[in-house]
Amino acid sequence: MERRQFLRNSAITGAAFAFSGAKGWAKSADAHIDILIDEPKGEISPNIYGQFTEHIGGVIYDGVWVGEKSKIPNRYGIRSELIDKMKQIHVPIIRWPGGCFADSYDWKDGIGPASKRPRRTNFWEGDHDAIRLHEKGPQIFEPNEFGTDEFMRFCRLTQAQPYLAANLRSLPALDLDHWVEYCNSPAGSTTLADVRASGGFPEPFNVRYWGIGNESWGCGGNFTPEEYASEFRRYTTWIPGYGLDLQLIGSGPNDNDIDWTHRFFEQIYSDHAYHNRSFTGWSVHHYASDLSRGRISKGDRKGDALQFDSVDWYELLRQCDLTEQIIQDQWTAMGQYDTDHHVKLVVDEYGPWYREGTELDPTHIFGQQITMRDALATALTLDIFNRHSEKVSIATCAQLINNLNALFLAHEDRFFATPNFHVFAMYAAHQGGEALRTVFSAPDVRYMRDGKSAQFWGLNGSASRKGQVVTLTIVNPDLSKATETQIALGGARIIRADGTVLAAADMHAHNTFDRPNAVTTANLAVAINGEQLSVTLPPASVTKLTVTLG
């Protein structure tokens, strides 16, 4: 390809720069990546690689929990294959029990002997879409077989931190105190500690992360931001600490609703009685869901998980890419009140959301198939989190299994990993690394959208460093073109470079029970040319390079 001058935005600074093509690159290429090895930006919180599990459809029952008496291999009732796969990708934190379910959940229903626990109507029973599933299975009723003890067991088995979402809409504030007491009070100290011990857990669970309501602008209470701020103050003042540095997470905006954030923060920070250093997180939810491009005049505006064309491909990626703008805008708004940025962003629900029809079982509410398109959407989102590591402290993908942007799909004794799992496996190397500033220079992808010319960035990604090892992850969204790419690391001596790639000939490629490895990773050749690397990034791919420096 002819060397061209082009202009694009630096993903890190937002500043425009010109690439002249004459920066001492070894030979011509389609694209260039500069890893600014001397510009570390702070640690990438491992917790941005978290997962979300809600009591909805097939996530807990049929997904995580199969029961101790099941013939499906399990540990303490939890699906063994899932545990093993989660350990492989080092899931650092798991959010539970919702979602919207959280604000209808009484944690007391899920403790004590399983045989004595009440059966309840699950929140999603009332959901308009779910209601017709009434006859199709028990999943929309809540047996409470999986409660706090089982969740903590799940976290221990997978070596993840628990992140509990507390009910602010339908339980009093004292219940939050008591849930904290149940989880964290020392052995033998309180009646609730004794109840915990009788279930086999004398030692405290030491839960640090607590969400205070979920989507409080919607299913979590339909509050105004001012009302929610007042409730948030009430629920979070004097929660017992038991020596832990509790991390309290406020229910932030839907997408980029700046008004919600301004009005909440104004209320919280204008009240001088509220100085709660435990308030450290502000949640954001961003789903890529309106994919109709105006083609559907009424009804479901969501796109299809499997039936899509090349325009849908780029438009879905574009919607996920909005995460970067949301992070920047929300951060700016929060900083007007929280001037030292004590409160960080917690993106605890994200991913593409398609219309129903590809779920593996009718009881799997919001279950959907996961293709290469979703793998790229997930990868570009994780790269955004890495690039904004000083702003984002936690992120949990919605959801872990059998729901929305799942890493795993399962039904009864069958189980497989989706392409998203492979993305998380590749990106795990960034956890706890030092984020490095990177500059991607690549021509935009051009395509026709409804008769008009449209474009999307040509390459993007992120880099981090642990000692002498640099990890670079790259998304090539171009459906038709492999991109020859040169990579410079500021003159550092390169000893070794290894590549791993996730790519498929068909953009619709996905795994199934019959073909669980139809989409999987492969090695990718990387050439070392003096102080630079050369690699050919296949079309529609996610790549990880592991570079060892001298």
Ligand code: AHR
């Ligand atoms: O993830 C599914 C649902 O989406 C969650 O329960 C809710 O928080 C969001 O609206």
